[in-house]
Amino acid sequence: MSTRKIVTLVEEVVTEGGRPVEPAARVAVVAAIIANPWEGQGFVEDLAPGIEATASDVGALLAARVVEALGAPVEAYGKAAIVGLDGEIEHGSALIHTLKFGDHFRKAASATTLLPAVEKRGPAGVVFDIPLKHITDATIRSHHQSIEVRLADAPHPGEIVIALAAAAQGRPQQRLAPLSTEQ
Structure with a gap:
């Protein structure tokens, strides 16, 4: 895996709807x-060798860093691949829709659900926008959220941005009734 750079973003929402958010709603993104x-191979029928050579390494790199950047237990998570x-x-x-990639984040976050992407x-x-959902129950509405990302110089034409996002909570000031109230 050839990495040009790694970018870490942390967002803290301290006020939402004119009211304080306590503790601040924290979301972290780490992108490689x-x-x-x-690149340069034309149409490749069998992607497996590239997956084997890259997916697990980038998953391990990002999972540890995003959990560290969040600085709190992960409650919601998501992933991105921008080609x-x-x-x-x-x-x-x-690269991102394989257990070789995603299991690193699931393990680091003590998660069981599929990563939204x-x-x-x-x-x-x-x-x-990276979508996020709850780490153990994708039906928990409070944790359905997204974070917008823009990297000024990436991706170059022959690159891929691979990113993970983690949130320490659901949306700030969330007030939707549980899904079970509609079933």
Whole structure:
């Protein structure tokens, strides 16, 4: 895995709806900008060798860092793969939609649910939203949220941005009734 850089973002919401948020609602994102392992190969039928060479390493790198950046127990999480313009969306999907990648974060967060994801192709500076859901029960509405990310110089055409997001809580000031009230 060839990594150009790693970016860590931490957001704390201290006021929402004109009211204090106590404790502050904290969300962390850690992104690795890596070389696309399939760059310059044309259409690659078998993505398995690139997955084997990359997915677990990038998953391990990001999982530890996002939990550390959050600085609190993880309650909600999500992932992203943003492919540079010379790649295919399938290249990003191949790296993040495998247990070799996701199990690092599930273990670090003591999670059991699937990680919600965004995948897209775009130029450097593309804006993307990482969806988050509760780590053990995806039906818990308070934890359905997203965080917007933009990296000014990534991805380059032959790169992929791989990112993990973690939240220490649900949405600030959430007040929706539980899903069970509608069933």
